[in-house]
Amino acid sequence: MIIYYGTPAIETERLLLGKFTLTDTQAAFDHWLSDDRVSDNRVSAAHQSVSETRERMNRILSDYESEEFCYWAIKLKESGELIGEIDIYDIEEATGNCEVSYSLGYRWWNKGYGTEALKAVVEFGFRHMNLHKISAAHNTDNPASGRIMSKAGMVQEGTIRDMIRNSKRQYKDCxxxxxxxxxxxxxxxxAGRFLIKVCFTAR
Structure with a gap:
């Protein structure tokens, strides 16, 4: 049985994962949502105005009312700077299976932050939520994301041709x-229990 906690605060060696706030809007826009280098690996197009990001942020904040919603802002522990996001989604009650996705601002690529965040969320999903399987996918022209998944313990199960069509209407194998x-x-x-510190609020 899946156990839902919503989006609790998670602390790792270098990162703080927690709920977004409306004050994160400008940083999210500046750091990754308006960046074509990041959006090329996402289905959604880069935001053209901060108002798009504000609308998206309001939807996220509203969804936090559900305990089944797991959507974290990724911040640096040392500075509190917002660098990305990670979420668990498409949770299937019948199987206990779900998917995970993440995005990091370009400035923070290749520093191990994506791996650290994904490891923490995988551990949370298995040890606390009692999920059965966690899946993820990446465009085959973005192998760096595959390395993050591998370092988090995931194994490649196959390649799906034309799995997505990006904002430029290009089909991508994943x-x-x-x-x-x-x-x-x-x-x-x-040993894994020492990877993260999870702070649950009273339910």
């Missing part, structure tokens, strides 16, 4: 990755 709770726990045992 490599699909996954990890099972059983495999994660067998590999990590009790």
């Amino acid at each position: 490599a699909v990755y996954g990890i099972l709770q059983e495999d994660y726990l067998n590999k990590n045992g009790e």
